[in-house]
Amino acid sequence: MFDLATRRIVGATVFMLATVITIGMVWLTEEQRMARYEAIHKAKAIENGALIYEQYCVTCHGSQGEGVPGKGPDLNPGVFQHYEELKQTQNYANSLRNFIMLSIAAGRPIRSTYRSEEIYAEPMPTWSQDFGGPLRSDQIENLVEFILNWQTAAAAPTPPPAFEAMGSDLTKPLPPGDPKRGEALWNQEVKQASGLPASCKACHSLNPGEVLVGPSLAGIATTAAQRIQASDYKGQAKTPEEYIRESIQQPNAYIVDPNQFAAAPGVSKMPATLGNQMSAQDLADLIAFLMTLK
Numbered sequence: 001m002f003d004l005a006t007r008r009i010v011g012a013t014v015f016m017l018a019t020v021i022t023i024g025m026v027w028l029t030e031e032q033r034m035a036r037y038e039a040i041h042k043a044k045a046i047e048n049g050a051l052i053y054e055q056y057c058v059t060c061h062g063s064q065g066e067g068v069p070g071k072g073p074d075l076n077p078g079v080f081q082h083y084e085e086l087k088q089t090q091n092y093a094n095s096l097r098n099f100i101m102l103s104i105a106a107g108r109p110i111r112s113t114y115r116s117e118e119i120y121a122e123p124m125p126t127w128s129q130d131f132g133g134p135l136r137s138d139q140i141e142n143l144v145e146f147i148l149n150w151q152t153a154a155a156a157p158t159p160p161p162a163f164e165a166m167g168s169d170l171t172k173p174l175p176p177g178d179p180k181r182g183e184a185l186w187n188q189e190v191k192q193a194s195g196l197p198a199s200c201k202a203c204h205s206l207n208p209g210e211v212l213v214g215p216s217l218a219g220i221a222t223t224a225a226q227r228i229q230a231s232d233y234k235g236q237a238k239t240p241e242e243y244i245r246e247s248i249q250q251p252n253a254y255i256v257d258p259n260q261f262a263a264a265p266g267v268s269k270m271p272a273t274l275g276n277q278m279s280a281q282d283l284a285d286l287i288a289f290l291m292t293l294k
């Protein structure tokens with residue numbers, strides 16, 4: 001038989017083991033409970049963020065964060081690209097989460113150099129109540145979750161269709177243009193090869209004389225013929241098609257009425273990067289459509 005001392009030691013050991021196991025089990029289920037709670041909390045935050053985004057942000061950044069020409073840059077994937085760029089070129093040390101949070105909270109009263117070729121009507125407003133804006137810090141956190149969620153969604157790869165961008169090269173040959181598809185591109189019923197929506201009509205009305213950001217393109221085929229004959233036109237001899245092509249791929253080559261349409265001396269309010277979004281076919285079709293506007 002065991003003596004009393006041995007029985008005490010065995011008893012104490014059993015008790016200790018039982019305690020450790022019990023604490024371990026409680027701790028494990030607590031872990032799971034917390035993880036579940038966090039997942040639900042995060043889903044709620046994204047949902048709230050989507051509602052706030054809908055109310056305050058879509059007008060300038062688009063419903064999917066695709067950006068709105070002349071109003072605000074794309075956030076999806078723009079904000080992630082911008083952050084990567086800052087990390088690489090400026091040794092920027094903040095987290096992505098903080099970068100997005102600060103961009104929203106304090107706004108951008110001063111234009112950053114990122115996408116500086118884009119012209120925006122107004123700067124990014126200040127949103128945090130701490131800086132005189134309308135939103136509480138929990139609402140800003142919800143917005144951050146919502147925007148971060150785009151990156152999670154984007155991580156599932158859908159390879160973009162390969163296409164060769166026209167850029168600013170005026171010498172690449174163009175295929176025959178289809179004015180019907182050009183019109184559909186203009187009306188954003190079909191997409192450009194880049195997958196980004198055509199953005200011309202955000203800045204150009206087709207009603208005679210109506211100025212949005214740029215001049216009306218009503219009668220542009222006729223106007224183009226007049227432009228290339230005007231005394232201030234310094235380009236080489238061009239056809240109206242070539243003039244329109246140059247206007248799209250190299251807006252700064254000739255700026256219509258610089259007093260009204262230049263953002264700075266020699267810099268058109270029309271972005272110089274639209275050629276990067278277009279295949280040769282997109283460009284040919286747009287030109288063919290514009291040439292029907294006599």
Ligand code: HEC
Nearest residue numbers: 056057060071072078079082103108111112120122123124
């Ligand atoms: C009046 C138009 C406007 C509204 C409304 C607006 N923004 Fe912006 N936003 C901008 C502009 C313009 C920029 C680019 C500023 C710059 O040049 O740095 C910007 C930049 C940003 C950036 C930084 C992007 C980057 O890559 O650096 C974030 C993030 C952002 N906005 C989020 C939001 C959110 C969230 C809302 C809604 C609460 C919102 N914005 C509402 C115009 C707007």
Ligand code: HEC
Nearest residue numbers: 069070199200203213214247251254255256261268269270
């Ligand atoms: C952010 C605004 C903006 C966008 C987007 C834009 N444009 Fe422009 N566009 C302008 C401005 C401003 C001018 C006048 C200054 C100049 O000559 O560059 C202009 C000029 C032109 C001209 C010359 C007009 C003339 O009377 O001689 C053509 C053609 C033209 N744009 C076509 C397009 C097409 C096609 C697209 C879409 C692929 C487009 N633009 C997108 C702002 C814009």
